[in-house]
Amino acid sequence: MTLLRFYRSTIGKKLIMAVSGIIGIIFLILHMVGNLQIFVGPDRINDYARFLHGPAAEVVLAQRVVLVVALVLHVWMAWQLTRINRAARPQAYTRREPQVTTLASRTLRWGGVFLLVFIVLHILHFTTLDLDPTFVELDVFGNALKAFDSVWMVGFYTVAMLLLGFHLFHGIWSSGRTLGVSPPSRAPLQRRIALGLALIIAIGFAAVPLAVWFGVVP
């Protein structure tokens, strides 16, 4: 009964989005640290791939289950909230002038849809190796060099990471407020931690395709 009430309320749905989003952020940090090993050299990142698929295989499997559940819940709640929010104003204003709405919060929904498409394509690209038949399993370094040989691929990944940065700039900040843990502030819209973390994650990920394209990978 309590659970059903929680699930039905808009705050309950937002809390589900916040928790699933935080799970995603933790994964992104781990994923980014993994990726950045490409700058150490081919052996380092390929050893890491072999480690994940060998000794750590069970952990990776469990993590995948958690991530899929979190992603499904995040998208599902976003879908429901979007419908509730649209229904809340059946007649639109002739003119409405947003005063403080950020570009990040404005691009949250469509940026989120783009990121979902990106996630699916990225898994087909680097995990299942379906997009490019010349990819070699566990040769992450070689695959990355092949993938980011194309300007389209580098562009697609970079745009996705830009949108990810926007998504996180709003999401990291608002998840703390949705969970009710952010301390009171004199400037509640200011978000230094979210800005820093979003920049680190977006740049950390975009660095790999851009570095491969400009030939600065060892």
Add this chain to the structure above:
Amino acid sequence: MNLTLRVWRQPGPSVPGRLERYEAADISPDMSFLEMLDVVNEQLAVAGQEPIAFDHDCREGICGMCSLMINGVAHGPMKGTATCQLHMRSFTDGDEILIEPFRAGAFPVLRDLCVDRTALDRVIQAGGFISARTGAAPDGNATPVAKVDADRAMDAAACIGCGACVAACPNGSASLFTAAKVSHLGLLPQGQPERLRRVLRMVDQMDQEGFGGCTLYGECMEACPKEISIDFITRMNGDYLRASLSAGEPRT
């Protein structure tokens, strides 16, 4: 000042409305926005036309009755004031001003610029009170309240229930209103016994009224004539989570 107004006219709740154009001539910059509308209405009455219906009462920014979306901004361009305290000096001669009602599914238009905001009253009825036996007034300092809590409770209690937060929110959410009403009692000792039950019931009612959810755009805080902070939404969310985690709905 001479101004051109584009005003939403709608004869009744179930009749479609449309924008009409009016000329407001010889307007003093010292008039309030509502006084300007009074002048226009006098001219309309003289001409035998139906005056523009708009909500107003105290005209000193404390009753929460006036509304209006002015050039796409709830309560107009002046920050921290209701429409009644907006003066025509905020505009320039020759301006065209677009006036629409506060729009939300939960705020049906009654006539022209008047909307029905009783949905907010029902949110308060769901839990925005304390169940104390009445009697003689207690001694002033019988229940000690820390200064910082008293100040924050007062900040939340400044809400006049005008609905500008709903009107300005891209989602049509009443989160800032509900959060203010949940918090001004929740911050005080008298509000503690019903704190968790209150937040559950008021949030349920808010959702049932058809308001949207909170995306934390921040537009509500910007539109609020009392400049109530979205920190209270954070607080309400925390209380809601705590209440949901506690076993069932507390009885008292």
